[in-house]
Amino acid sequence: MAKLNAVRRPLGLWLVALFVYAFLYVPLIIVVVYSFNDSQLNAEWVGFTLDWYRKLFNDDEMLRAAGNSLMIALVASAVSTLLGTMAGFAMHRYKLKLLPLLVLTPIAIPEILVGVSLLIFFVMLNITLGLVSITLAHIAFCIGFVAIVVRSRLSGMDESLTEAARDCGATPMQAFRLVTLPLIMPGVVAGALMAFTLSIDDFVITFFTAGANASTLPLQIYSMIKIAVTPEVNAVSTLLMGLTLLLIIIASKLAPNALRSS
Amino acid sequence: MNKPVSKSADRGRLARWLISGPPLFYLLLFFAIPSLIMVFASVRYAGDYGGLAPVFDEAGKLNLTLENFQRFTSDFIYTAIFLKSLMYAVITTCCCLLMAYPLALLIARSPKKYRDLLILLVILPFWSNFLIRVYAWMIILGPQSGLTQAVNYVLGLVGIEPVRLLFTAFSVIVGLVYVHLPFMVLPLYANLEKHDPALVDAAQDLGASAWQRFWRITFPLSLPGVYAGAALVFIPALGIFAVSDILGGTGSDMIGNVIKQQFLETRDWPFGSVLSIVLTVAALIAAGIAVLVARPRRETHG
Numbered sequence: 001m002a003k004l005n006a007v008r009r010p011l012g013l014w015l016v017a018l019f020v021y022a023f024l025y026v027p028l029i030i031v032v033v034y035s036f037n038d039s040q041l042n043a044e045w046v047g048f049t050l051d052w053y054r055k056l057f058n059d060d061e062m063l064r065a066a067g068n069s070l071m072i073a074l075v076a077s078a079v080s081t082l083l084g085t086m087a088g089f090a091m092h093r094y095k096l097k098l099l100p101l102l103v104l105t106p107i108a109i110p111e112i113l114v115g116v117s118l119l120i121f122f123v124m125l126n127i128t129l130g131l132v133s134i135t136l137a138h139i140a141f142c143i144g145f146v147a148i149v150v151r152s153r154l155s156g157m158d159e160s161l162t163e164a165a166r167d168c169g170a171t172p173m174q175a176f177r178l179v180t181l182p183l184i185m186p187g188v189v190a191g192a193l194m195a196f197t198l199s200i201d202d203f204v205i206t207f208f209t210a211g212a213n214a215s216t217l218p219l220q221i222y223s224m225i226k227i228a229v230t231p232e233v234n235a236v237s238t239l240l241m242g243l244t245l246l247l248i249i250i251a252s253k254l255a256p257n258a259l260r261s262s
Numbered sequence: 263m264n265k266p267v268s269k270s271a272d273r274g275r276l277a278r279w280l281i282s283g284p285p286l287f288y289l290l291l292f293f294a295i296p297s298l299i300m301v302f303a304s305v306r307y308a309g310d311y312g313g314l315a316p317v318f319d320e321a322g323k324l325n326l327t328l329e330n331f332q333r334f335t336s337d338f339i340y341t342a343i344f345l346k347s348l349m350y351a352v353i354t355t356c357c358c359l360l361m362a363y364p365l366a367l368l369i370a371r372s373p374k375k376y377r378d379l380l381i382l383l384v385i386l387p388f389w390s391n392f393l394i395r396v397y398a399w400m401i402i403l404g405p406q407s408g409l410t411q412a413v414n415y416v417l418g419l420v421g422i423e424p425v426r427l428l429f430t431a432f433s434v435i436v437g438l439v440y441v442h443l444p445f446m447v448l449p450l451y452a453n454l455e456k457h458d459p460a461l462v463d464a465a466q467d468l469g470a471s472a473w474q475r476f477w478r479i480t481f482p483l484s485l486p487g488v489y490a491g492a493a494l495v496f497i498p499a500l501g502i503f504a505v506s507d508i509l510g511g512t513g514s515d516m517i518g519n520v521i522k523q524q525f526l527e528t529r530d531w532p533f534g535s536v537l538s539i540v541l542t543v544a545a546l547i548a549a550g551i552a553v554l555v556a557r558p559r560r561e562t563h564g
Contacts, residue, residue: 013367013368014368017365023361023440024383025387027395027399028395031398031401042400042404044406083284083288086282086284089281090282096282099289102293103289108545108549109497109542109545110497111498112503112522113297113300113541114293116300116521116538117297120296120299120300120535121292124299139288140293201389201392203392203393204504207522208525208526218391218392221397225508226507229397237397240394248389252382
């Protein structure tokens, strides 16, 4: 422990850090490696194969679940980006009390609570559990994340630019559309990608709002893990990781600071 | 372009409502109202086929009860599970702190150009699917894995019976630490990065040892980051059910697992709501404590 603050000789720190980085990455690397392993068991390396991926693309249930996930994520990220941008803008611009509270609490409380309360709510209103209820739920928890990213982008923005546009005779709407919006656009896009990723990855809230007939990729993965673990799970996991990584790279190119400051 | 003040004020109010109204309405409808309904559900009877019994009985009398709360306080099983969840969450928070602190410190003291990359490397695994990250530990801790066999080989050398790693309290804690670690690193890093290195240098010039510099300068200054990280780990760890579901054996159930069972298997929604309310209260208390202790104090130097 004494080495913790060895500013000039951080060898001890480096060792701990290396251990933590290994702890973070080894599990994921194992999943990727075993997705190419020619064995039923996730135990020893037998040989290279693409069979698990082939099997995956012939698995109708899995493909349907992937399609559902994609559709839900597209709709949920579009709507939550619109509403979240409005919320972020309103929180930046006006002194509000209720909206910040409603934006932040869904992020701050355990997810299961959002899931079960929405389950009761949908059943009480006779809304059939399925794709629609999942999408409505996803929008609700994504709004907050988009709002935070957009607000942080706005607070980093030079206010005088909008004022200059107003001084030049732009209406508030024109100033917003021609000056503010293009400036916060990277934040909006980063928020949208974040919402998309959160939606496509969500398990807990989806689990409670899905009902018996609709499945998504995470729900499908969950039932595979619970029933029988085959390397097919590794293959779908690897693909999903690749997709997420791609979205993160795009998001970080568009708004280098947006993701970190949230 | 001179307009009467009242008219532009009206317009401002209209714009404010047009912008904040839709998200406010959505969150009220799909977050606030369902939460209130859950509170209301906790004082109702369970329906004959699951769900909720009607609010009014056949005679038109209000059909509400506090029985569900009494069940929680009188049945020791549920308090025990709740206490166990608290313990798991506390252990998880401590492990995360022990692992995250050195890492955050190292990143904060790295040259500026590497910091973004090093912190991105912490966030990246966190963006892959939560279930996949939990599932990966099923492979690593499984009975046929290299790790399990190595551990049991070493134990065998000193004459100890082989142990099982998967489906134990140990595997649940490992999974909980794994999925929550980034939540601890980020606030710690954000705090440590802002420290003025001159403070540590000054302490060193005055003859403080490395140990003293850490405990008397760096650590006290980093407490707000510690509290924020602790809250960000403790609260979700308390309510989680998938980790104990996948990596836990019999008897590893946490409060989240019981809530899940009440809603989807037993279908006793009122009791499930009671458990959810207990969990919410615990989460709010934890968040409240974190906010109170992390409140910025007056600068003591200068």
